[in-house]
Amino acid sequence: xxxxxxxxxxxxxxxxxxxxxxxxxxxxxxxxxxxxxxxxxxxxxxxxxxxxxxxxxxxxxxxxxxxxxxxxxxxxxxxxxxxxxxxxxxxxxxxxxxxxxxxxxxxxxxxxxxxxxxxxxxxxxxxxxxxxxxxxxxxxxxxxxxxxx
Numbered sequence: 001x002x003x004x005x006x007x008x009x010x011x012x013x014x015x016x017x018x019x020x021x022x023x024x025x026x027x028x029x030x031x032x033x034x035x036x037x038x039x040x041x042x043x044x045x046x047x048x049x050x051x052x053x054x055x056x057x058x059x060x061x062x063x064x065x066x067x068x069x070x071x072x073x074x075x076x077x078x079x080x081x082x083x084x085x086x087x088x089x090x091x092x093x094x095x096x097x098x099x100x101x102x103x104x105x106x107x108x109x110x111x112x113x114x115x116x117x118x119x120x121x122x123x124x125x126x127x128x129x130x131x132x133x134x135x136x137x138x139x140x141x142x143x144x145x146x147x148x149x
Contacts, residue, residue: 005102006058012041013094027051043067043092058083067092
C-alpha cells in the first residue's frame with residue numbers, strides 16, 4: 001500500500017536548499033522565528049505566506065507580505081489558491097520553492113544513503129515537541145525537483 005505525502009523544496013539565492021515534509025494542517029512561512037518554516041532571506045516578510053491542508057488538498061495564500069508570493073509566476077493575494085504537484089513558488093524576491101509529492105510504500109526499506117542530508121526538516125505543529133528529521137526520500141525528491149527547474 002502506498003501513502004502520499006508532500007514536500008516543499010526551498011532554494012535560496014545562493015543555491016542552498018532545504019526540504020520540508022508538509023505534515024501540519026497550517027504551515028506559516030516567513031522570516032520570523034515563530035513560523036513553521038523560517039526563511040533566512042531579507043526579502044521575505046516576518047509572516048510571509050501560509051500553506052493550509054483542507055480535505056486532503058493543499059492551498060497557499062500570501063499574508064500581506066511586502067515583496068509578495070508567486071505561484072507559477074502569478075502573484076498571489078490573501079485569497080487561497082490550490083497547490084498541485086510540481087507547482088513552483090517564489091517567496092519574496094529571491095527564494096524559490098517547489099511543491100512535490102512523495103510516495104511512501106508500506107513495508108519497503110529505503111536505501112541507506114552514504115551520508116544523511118543536514119538540511120531536511122520535518123515540520124511539527126506550533127508548540128509541539130521537535131520531531132526527527134527525514135532524509136532518504138526527501139533528498140531523492142529534491143534532487144529530482146532541482147533537475148526540473
